[in-house]
Amino acid sequence: MALTMRALTESQLQALRERVGPQKVSRNESELWVHARDEGGHGEHPPDCIVYAESRDDVVQVLKFCHHERIPVVPWGAGTSLEANPVALYGGVCLDLSRMNRVVEIRPEDFQVTVEPGVVHYDLNKQLSRYGLFFPPDPGAPATIGGIVANNAAGIQAVKYGSVKHYVLQLEVVLAHGEVLRLGSRAMRSSSGYDLVHLFVGSEGTLGVFTEITLKLVGIPPEVSAATASFPRLEKATQAVVEIVQAGLSPAALELMDPVTVRDINAFKGLELPEMPTLFLEFRGNGPEVAEDVRLAQEICEGNGCVSYQSVLGREERDRLWEARHHAYYASAAANPGKRAIVTDVAVPISKFPEMVEFSRQKLEEFGLGGPILGHAGDGNFHVGIFYGDEEERAKAHQVNEAIVLKALELGGTATGEHGVGVGKIAFMEREHGAGYRWMHQIKKLFDPHGILNPGKIFPPE
Amino acid sequence: MALTMRALTESQLQALRERVGPQKVSRNESELWVHARDEGGHGEHPPDCIVYAESRDDVVQVLKFCHHERIPVVPWGAGTSLEANPVALYGGVCLDLSRMNRVVEIRPEDFQVTVEPGVVHYDLNKQLSRYGLFFPPDPGAPATIGGIVANNAAGIQAVKYGSVKHYVLQLEVVLAHGEVLRLGSRAMRSSSGYDLVHLFVGSEGTLGVFTEITLKLVGIPPEVSAATASFPRLEKATQAVVEIVQAGLSPAALELMDPVTVRDINAFKGLELPEMPTLFLEFRGNGPEVAEDVRLAQEICEGNGCVSYQSVLGREERDRLWEARHHAYYASAAANPGKRAIVTDVAVPISKFPEMVEFSRQKLEEFGLGGPILGHAGDGNFHVGIFYGDEEERAKAHQVNEAIVLKALELGGTATGEHGVGVGKIAFMEREHGAGYRWMHQIKKLFDPHGILNPGKIFPPE
Numbered sequence: 001m002a003l004t005m006r007a008l009t010e011s012q013l014q015a016l017r018e019r020v021g022p023q024k025v026s027r028n029e030s031e032l033w034v035h036a037r038d039e040g041g042h043g044e045h046p047p048d049c050i051v052y053a054e055s056r057d058d059v060v061q062v063l064k065f066c067h068h069e070r071i072p073v074v075p076w077g078a079g080t081s082l083e084a085n086p087v088a089l090y091g092g093v094c095l096d097l098s099r100m101n102r103v104v105e106i107r108p109e110d111f112q113v114t115v116e117p118g119v120v121h122y123d124l125n126k127q128l129s130r131y132g133l134f135f136p137p138d139p140g141a142p143a144t145i146g147g148i149v150a151n152n153a154a155g156i157q158a159v160k161y162g163s164v165k166h167y168v169l170q171l172e173v174v175l176a177h178g179e180v181l182r183l184g185s186r187a188m189r190s191s192s193g194y195d196l197v198h199l200f201v202g203s204e205g206t207l208g209v210f211t212e213i214t215l216k217l218v219g220i221p222p223e224v225s226a227a228t229a230s231f232p233r234l235e236k237a238t239q240a241v242v243e244i245v246q247a248g249l250s251p252a253a254l255e256l257m258d259p260v261t262v263r264d265i266n267a268f269k270g271l272e273l274p275e276m277p278t279l280f281l282e283f284r285g286n287g288p289e290v291a292e293d294v295r296l297a298q299e300i301c302e303g304n305g306c307v308s309y310q311s312v313l314g315r316e317e318r319d320r321l322w323e324a325r326h327h328a329y330y331a332s333a334a335a336n337p338g339k340r341a342i343v344t345d346v347a348v349p350i351s352k353f354p355e356m357v358e359f360s361r362q363k364l365e366e367f368g369l370g371g372p373i374l375g376h377a378g379d380g381n382f383h384v385g386i387f388y389g390d391e392e393e394r395a396k397a398h399q400v401n402e403a404i405v406l407k408a409l410e411l412g413g414t415a416t417g418e419h420g421v422g423v424g425k426i427a428f429m430e431r432e433h434g435a436g437y438r439w440m441h442q443i444k445k446l447f448d449p450h451g452i453l454n455p456g457k458i459f460p461p462e
Numbered sequence: 463m464a465l466t467m468r469a470l471t472e473s474q475l476q477a478l479r480e481r482v483g484p485q486k487v488s489r490n491e492s493e494l495w496v497h498a499r500d501e502g503g504h505g506e507h508p509p510d511c512i513v514y515a516e517s518r519d520d521v522v523q524v525l526k527f528c529h530h531e532r533i534p535v536v537p538w539g540a541g542t543s544l545e546a547n548p549v550a551l552y553g554g555v556c557l558d559l560s561r562m563n564r565v566v567e568i569r570p571e572d573f574q575v576t577v578e579p580g581v582v583h584y585d586l587n588k589q590l591s592r593y594g595l596f597f598p599p600d601p602g603a604p605a606t607i608g609g610i611v612a613n614n615a616a617g618i619q620a621v622k623y624g625s626v627k628h629y630v631l632q633l634e635v636v637l638a639h640g641e642v643l644r645l646g647s648r649a650m651r652s653s654s655g656y657d658l659v660h661l662f663v664g665s666e667g668t669l670g671v672f673t674e675i676t677l678k679l680v681g682i683p684p685e686v687s688a689a690t691a692s693f694p695r696l697e698k699a700t701q702a703v704v705e706i707v708q709a710g711l712s713p714a715a716l717e718l719m720d721p722v723t724v725r726d727i728n729a730f731k732g733l734e735l736p737e738m739p740t741l742f743l744e745f746r747g748n749g750p751e752v753a754e755d756v757r758l759a760q761e762i763c764e765g766n767g768c769v770s771y772q773s774v775l776g777r778e779e780r781d782r783l784w785e786a787r788h789h790a791y792y793a794s795a796a797a798n799p800g801k802r803a804i805v806t807d808v809a810v811p812i813s814k815f816p817e818m819v820e821f822s823r824q825k826l827e828e829f830g831l832g833g834p835i836l837g838h839a840g841d842g843n844f845h846v847g848i849f850y851g852d853e854e855e856r857a858k859a860h861q862v863n864e865a866i867v868l869k870a871l872e873l874g875g876t877a878t879g880e881h882g883v884g885v886g887k888i889a890f891m892e893r894e895h896g897a898g899y900r901w902m903h904q905i906k907k908l909f910d911p912h913g914i915l916n917p918g919k920i921f922p923p924e
Contacts, residue, residue: 152653182918186874187809198660219710248681310892319650347649351571412648
């Protein structure tokens, strides 16, 4: 039986209201439009209604009903994604989890916390700081933990701390037909059967809906040292990145910004960074090794012709720089009014990073398109914002995007380091995974035989 | 169609010989018995024949044929496991991968290596050391990389470096029907679809056979410092473990041995360690933070009444201690001649570690059974060797084992931290995973519809 591709009927809406309570179901026009798109450029698709879940039982009720009625259900966190990951392409129910935002239990003695999916990571870290603990993955945007886990987001600190998947110990998941699974354990290691936790991490709401998440935490390191380094040429900056990683230094952040990015954030945030290829570096640790790492990193930068290496002194200046970095995407959007962007998200082995960045720069130039190049260089992951206005530019932007992704795959990399597949990367899945992609699809069909969960994401519509 | 539960026919053997070459197929009696058991106590089950695969194509040929003929195929690495993980309970083909032991490619510039599954981790680390790199997981025994990945083994250094799953970037897997999948990428982060790599890590040969594995590596830290600490009472030692972890120290190893273990290894290796509850600690790092961590650890141990804290000076003494630790299992077996053992492998959140160890000690005492308690304390994972002689003791040993596992689950832990499920932990899977266990089974049936791959492991026989 195919999915309902039409609007929900009035009787279906009524049934939903009865199941979860009428105040949790909204068809308010402006709310529908708020939930019609994320921060990416994939257009607007309002759902037929929004259900604001307040408990696991609400999620179960919605899924049981929609499974039976073949209505799409698309989980929604904060809408800060870039690949339309939580957008209801085929209408149906937008299952907004932002009200499920309780920090259920902090267990500082085990460096663990259990949260509901709607908790925003900034808020979580604020609560954790009183225990001297934090959850390292930070995608920049005010994303929810549920969204971060669903996308296996990584962000700026993954180069030191690893991506989200290293931090997820347990998941409570509601399957398409409403069954509740409790996956994983609180032990720090386990070889107990198949790793279903990691199957669900990064599944982008296509296999189930998270209702509770237990995370591993890290102690806040007392020593922090940050710096900016400006280079005359992009390839010198990327070479410095490679050498810092290869030297075994373990920066908490190692971010690259090209001159376009620097110009955009200078304009957007009133900063005066030299408009040159720039690295943001941050080191965190418990003691004297931090100063030593900073010194070595400076040596490497200078060995690569760095013209300015500035230690960032004080928390305020550091916060301002990171805020600027986090807002780079908005800054570039502001610098390209009326334009939309395709944002690439390739990641390659670190030794291929300079080649990959240079290739991307040349492709932009070759097609006469503008846009920033920036990224989580220490992990070999970076983004190109390929801005376009008219139809002709749009076609070119797609060609540049395709060329960049195919190059990354050729270099042993991936189409998406942290944004997820959503709709934007579907075209490259077969190429990246070969037969593995078909097996992913088999697993999807096993867990969600009617295809109600986030249809049109990761896999093309049936 | 049910599995063949009888010996292979002569014509089936002949067909196998034709497919892979006759010299790779053995029915030599003594070889069959060498492959009849691992190092655990689950009895002897010789396969019908052994195929010594020398290439991916051999693996494909064996699986295609056995899938068609419904013959069990059980992958074999070094046979150092403890839960009968590679034992052919239902006969069929033992697929010995030890000849596929090439280090395919070392890429020091990316901290990566690609190996065949039969490489022994000691040999790999020997080859890597010339690049200043190593693969941290070390289960103690001379296991193969294929076996380590199949069991998601962890070993002594996981407390600092994480378990195997953090290190597997790519897998080449042959599925039951002979299809070859290439999973993962060489990028350090990816959000590209479902994480099939981690589905296969820890699947114990029940979903597919690895033919190539790409691992992430770590730079060898120049500073190493080790120590032993002896405590008057077991609960003081376990409390010190908790405090060391909670202080945010990051030992490369934090191992607990009870007096029985110390006595056994003293006897086995001619050592003279005080026969008291003992911690082995090791710290590794790049510089002065190592000495600082050692100092803090010593303070914590002394605060818990440690009567002797000995820095281990020099590589030779350290190697001798670790060798003794690695041989603890053999030492205890030697101290219990004619007896067999059930080895528990529970892991619990660190705050529950003292309670869990004390519970185990009391259970042994209550049932009048002997055996060592030792383990990877820093991860909350430990082993009790429950030795038994006659049938009455055997029944008691099973009761103790069951009590320990159920207690661990009650405390939020897992039945198996690193040994895998094999046959020995099947009884606890439903209890640990609830409905998740049935979904694991669904995935098994999806990938291996005839159930030829390692039947009777992780799941009960059909």
